[in-house]
Structures are given as C-alpha cells and as structure tokens.
Amino acid sequence: MVFYHHHKIQKTGIRSSIEVEATELLKRVRKIEIKTRGLSRNIFAGEYHSAFKGRGMAFSEVREYQYGDDIRNIDWNVTARFNHPFIKIFEEERELTVILLIDVSGSRNFGTRTQLKKNMITEISAVLSFSAIHNNDKIGVILFSDQVEKFIPPKKGRQHILRIIRELIDYQPKSQGTNIAEGLRYFTNAVKKRCTAFLISDFMDEDYEEALRIANKRHDLIALNIYDLRETELPRAGMIRLKDAETGKTIWVDTGSRRIRERYSDFWEKGQAKFRDLMLRTGLDSVSLRTDEDYVRPLMNLFKRR
Numbered sequence: 001m002v003f004y005h006h007h008k009i010q011k012t013g014i015r016s017s018i019e020v021e022a023t024e025l026l027k028r029v030r031k032i033e034i035k036t037r038g039l040s041r042n043i044f045a046g047e048y049h050s051a052f053k054g055r056g057m058a059f060s061e062v063r064e065y066q067y068g069d070d071i072r073n074i075d076w077n078v079t080a081r082f083n084h085p086f087i088k089i090f091e092e093e094r095e096l097t098v099i100l101l102i103d104v105s106g107s108r109n110f111g112t113r114t115q116l117k118k119n120m121i122t123e124i125s126a127v128l129s130f131s132a133i134h135n136n137d138k139i140g141v142i143l144f145s146d147q148v149e150k151f152i153p154p155k156k157g158r159q160h161i162l163r164i165i166r167e168l169i170d171y172q173p174k175s176q177g178t179n180i181a182e183g184l185r186y187f188t189n190a191v192k193k194r195c196t197a198f199l200i201s202d203f204m205d206e207d208y209e210e211a212l213r214i215a216n217k218r219h220d221l222i223a224l225n226i227y228d229l230r231e232t233e234l235p236r237a238g239m240i241r242l243k244d245a246e247t248g249k250t251i252w253v254d255t256g257s258r259r260i261r262e263r264y265s266d267f268w269e270k271g272q273a274k275f276r277d278l279m280l281r282t283g284l285d286s287v288s289l290r291t292d293e294d295y296v297r298p299l300m301n302l303f304k305r306r
Contacts, residue, residue: 037130039130040131048131061089062087064087096137098197099191101183104145105178106177126161138156142190148182184199195219198222199224212278212282222286223286225289232268240255285305
C-alpha cells in the first residue's frame, strides 16, 4: 500500500513535469510564430515570390497563332488536326515544394552573444516556412547530423509549420557529428520532383562537394551559413578551456597570446574562403548569417540577387 501510494506520487510528479515542459514549449512556439509570421507576410512575401516563383513554366492551353508569336511554341499536333496554326500558352508554375535541410549536429548549440546558432536556425526556418505557405507552397524538412535524423514530408498549412517549429525547438539528435554529404544524398534520393531547398548549417565538415553538385543539379539549392562571433576571433581572456561540441574533446588555450589569437582568426578566414570557393564552383547561391546580427537584410539581399 505504501509502495502504491509512493508510485502514484512519482507518476503525478512526472506528469506535472511533462505538462510544464509542454506549456513552455508551446509558449516558445507561439513567440516564434508571432515574430516570424509577421516578417514573412510583411517583408519576405514579395521577395520570396520574385526569387523562387516562375523559375519553371507549365503548359496551360493552346490558342490560334497570332502575328508576332514565337514559332517555337507552335503545337504541331493541334495545328495538323485543325489545318491552322495553334501555339502553346505557358504560365509560371504557381506551386513549389520547399525543403529545409537542417544541420542538427552538436555545434549548433554554440552561441556567445544574443542566441545560440540553434535558435537562429529555428527562427529562419520558421520565416522561410511561413513565406512558403503564404505563396501556397508545400514545406518539408530533413534533419541531419552525421546521419539522417528525421524527414518531415512536404505539406501545407499552419499546423504543419507549428509542428516543424516544435521539432526544431525540442528535437534531441541521436548523434552529435556532422555529415553534410549524407544529408544531401538522402535529399536527392527522397525528393524526386524538382524543388527549392535551403541547406542550413555552419558547414563545419569536409568532402561534401560531389553530393552538393548532384543535389544542386536536380534541385534549386541555397546555402545559409550560420556562425557566431566567437568562431571568428578569440577574446583576450587568459587561459580558457574550449570544448568540441561534436567530439566532446576539451583543450586549454592561452588567449593572452597574440600569436594564438591570430592563428585562430586565420584558421576561421581560411575556412570561410574555402566555403566561398565551394559555393562558386558548385554554382550555389549562399549567404552567411551571424547569430548576433539581424538576418532580415542579408536574406532580402539574397532573394533580390536571384
């Protein structure tokens, strides 16, 4: 009898804890929805539409040939049937499928100023998702670490986007490592119809160029590179311990040493130059976004460049 009573208390405590966590999660989801839905509607809607709509043309109907029409659009089958020239009319494809390829490896939990990389990724993903549904597009998500963690198939609607936001806030990956090539290979095989895809990562990985080329050939792929100020330079703070979020290894670093700080910054610059060269070689549009800076203008500029 005592054990049963104790067991009931434990269950109640667990249930209360779960309810509190669920309430907090819903609050965070709602906060992100309010901010990002407004951004999508008021700022990004037009830019998104002009950047990604109309990149493909769909056959609509035929009509009689008129002087000045492009003869390359003549429908020879209909022309032969009626013994009079008809041309095909095309219109912009109005519905897209948008896929978010999101890196959920351990390094996304880094952040030293206003927010973690993870938080910025969640917010940007929400903005892109709401922009998609405002334009009547489907949105899907692939979460990857050094393996494919989760695939949320493309759908429309607010509830679907709220599910995506909840997953991004609360998802606990099975692995902490990174394998961008693995995520891209899965994407290429799983999504057959040509789509617009955003690869959102800090790109701390190697040997994914070939997978990037193949994915970008089949789809319209855009890279969003998320980074933190402290990844670009070390503060002058004496001896500090640094931990690799993906391997768990720690090292002590003397940040009082100017030579070490310069080597650290030089390593970052070389990595970024390598990333930019890769984007040029593979023909991807890309933008780098820092966790403590506003992402609206850089994203707007990216859309306008397209």
